[in-house]
Amino acid sequence: MSAARTRIPVAGVAESLLVFLAIMALWWLASHQEWVSKVFLPTPEATLASLKEGLFDGALVGNSVDTINRMLLGWLLASLFGIALGAMIGISATARAWLQPTLEFIRPLPASAIMPLAISIFGLNASMVLFVVAFGSMWPVLLATVHGFATVQPRLREVADALQMSRAMFSWKIALPSAMPDILAGMRLSMTVSLIIAVVGEMIASQSGLGQAVLLAARSFRASELFAGVVLLGAIGFAANALLALAEKKLLRWQRP
Amino acid sequence: MLATLLRWLRPFVFPAILIGVFELYTRRVAAYSDTLAPPSAAVRAFVDALFQGDILSATGFTLMSAGIGLALAFVAGAGLGIVLGLSPRAARMSFFSIEVFRPIPSVALIPLAMLVFGFGVSMEVSVVAFATFWPILILTQAAARQVEPILLEVSQALQLSYFQQVWKITLPSMLPRLFVALRQGVAIALVVAVTVEIVANPHGMGYAIMIAQQSMEPALMLAWLFWIGIVGYVVNELALLLQRCMAQRMGGRP
Numbered sequence: 001m002s003a004a005r006t007r008i009p010v011a012g013v014a015e016s017l018l019v020f021l022a023i024m025a026l027w028w029l030a031s032h033q034e035w036v037s038k039v040f041l042p043t044p045e046a047t048l049a050s051l052k053e054g055l056f057d058g059a060l061v062g063n064s065v066d067t068i069n070r071m072l073l074g075w076l077l078a079s080l081f082g083i084a085l086g087a088m089i090g091i092s093a094t095a096r097a098w099l100q101p102t103l104e105f106i107r108p109l110p111a112s113a114i115m116p117l118a119i120s121i122f123g124l125n126a127s128m129v130l131f132v133v134a135f136g137s138m139w140p141v142l143l144a145t146v147h148g149f150a151t152v153q154p155r156l157r158e159v160a161d162a163l164q165m166s167r168a169m170f171s172w173k174i175a176l177p178s179a180m181p182d183i184l185a186g187m188r189l190s191m192t193v194s195l196i197i198a199v200v201g202e203m204i205a206s207q208s209g210l211g212q213a214v215l216l217a218a219r220s221f222r223a224s225e226l227f228a229g230v231v232l233l234g235a236i237g238f239a240a241n242a243l244l245a246l247a248e249k250k251l252l253r254w255q256r257p
Numbered sequence: 258m259l260a261t262l263l264r265w266l267r268p269f270v271f272p273a274i275l276i277g278v279f280e281l282y283t284r285r286v287a288a289y290s291d292t293l294a295p296p297s298a299a300v301r302a303f304v305d306a307l308f309q310g311d312i313l314s315a316t317g318f319t320l321m322s323a324g325i326g327l328a329l330a331f332v333a334g335a336g337l338g339i340v341l342g343l344s345p346r347a348a349r350m351s352f353f354s355i356e357v358f359r360p361i362p363s364v365a366l367i368p369l370a371m372l373v374f375g376f377g378v379s380m381e382v383s384v385v386a387f388a389t390f391w392p393i394l395i396l397t398q399a400a401a402r403q404v405e406p407i408l409l410e411v412s413q414a415l416q417l418s419y420f421q422q423v424w425k426i427t428l429p430s431m432l433p434r435l436f437v438a439l440r441q442g443v444a445i446a447l448v449v450a451v452t453v454e455i456v457a458n459p460h461g462m463g464y465a466i467m468i469a470q471q472s473m474e475p476a477l478m479l480a481w482l483f484w485i486g487i488v489g490y491v492v493n494e495l496a497l498l499l500q501r502c503m504a505q506r507m508g509g510r511p
Contacts, residue, residue, distance in 0.1 A: 012352070020357065106486065108448075109489055111448075112455045199362055199365055221372070233361060
């Protein structure tokens with residue numbers, strides 16, 4: 001994830017922007033020359049116009065806010081439960097031995113596959129979507145926390161023993177800070193997952209949000225609105241990832257020499 | 258003897274308890290429910306579906322779409338990744354565009370794929386390919402950048418052409434890492450394929466579980482859920498095995 005983050009000199013930024021502009025120009029040309037049918041590929045101007053219209057009349061703003069709310073709330077729940085459960089499992093070698101195989105088995109299960117079960121239990125509504133978002137994005141945090149708690153340095157354990165710390169004190173004062181890099185990386189991954197599942201949930205359960213807006217636009221062949229929605233979703237994903245990367249850097253500053 | 262047997266059984270204890278509680282709950286408390294069924298009924302539904310051939314054909318469709326999408330993404334992503342990894346200039350130039358397109362959630366493209374391809378294999382393949390392209394690109398780029406500089410100097414001394422250098426020096430030395438990228442791709446491909454089927458595409462395992470829910474067949478729905486879990490686990494383990502095998506044979510770090 002951080003592999004692409006290399007230091008870029010100023011000349012590099014200009015070149016980089018030029019390449020992006022070239023791609024946009026190619027899009028402009030392809031849509032105006034109708035190399036690709038306008039039904040699928042709207043012109044950049046039409047996309048911008050749809051974006052502007054949606055943002056000014058508030059429809060896209062409302063949808064974005066709904067999707068962001070769903071994503072953030074699900075992510076917060078996932079982080080809370082993921083860290084709590086992960087700490088409980090990760091702190092004890094016995095719990096890990098008995099539970100970890102089950103966790104590893106559930107990890108590759110597509111979160112969206114839980115959705116039919118959630119629909120049968122909760123019905124087609126917002127709380128169902130929130131449950132699936134939280135459940136699906138809990139795994140990255142949970143497994144990262146288990147890993148972080150399991151790999152606390154033995155020396156630190158000895159220090160805690162020498163200080164006669166209780167298990168709860170040990171978790172809070174030693175294990176949690178030392179597991180923080182793992183946990184934050186897990187939380188970043190889980191933010192990506194929560195946006196994806198929020199969009200899927202909106203599409204399936206027809207809950208208001210960008211997912212539903214994009215699907216409706218496609219069904220009525222309004223390609224420019226579809227593209228406007230995709231652009232906004234990309235922007236949300238970009239912003240969420242950038243903010244978390246920044247937070248990670250700030251929170252982990254103590255680790256660097 | 259007994260101790261080894263116990264250790265071997267240990268991973269299954271917790272799932273067994275869960276399934277047992279669920280079985281009791283659905284038999285006693287939620288009997289005659291339209292939404293939940295006991296696991297034993299799910300097993301029966303699974304066997305029925307297996308004999309009717311539904312399981313095999315749906316699983317085949319999902320795995321095939323995921324496989325084709327992953328293959329396309331791997332060729333494109335690894336190819337571009339090697340070029341960008343070998344040339345810092347090309348990496349700088351594409352940096353901004355990659356960072357702009359990469360965060361687009363793959364599922365947002367499902368409606369677009371529907372519009373362009375209609376339902377079927379191609380729409381699913383296209384979404385899977387988009388989703389797996391980015392992680393493969395990033396991981397390959399990092400792998401190509403980490404090729405020993407001495408090896409590249411050797412290739413310069415030998416006056417190898419660009420393609421010869423890629424084929425004879427870069428590719429072999431980054432092979433283990435290439436398989437790490439492939440394994441990441443496998444994990445994502447299957448998840449995205451099932452998601453596309455659940456959201457839109459009327460084929461495959463995702464559609465089967467959706468239909469089982471909509472037609473109020475909770476036993477069949479649970480059967481599909483377990484099956485999707487098992488398929489996902491087996492496919493991921495196989496990919497991990499392949500990655501470890503390659504790492505061992507090529508002598509690289511895993």
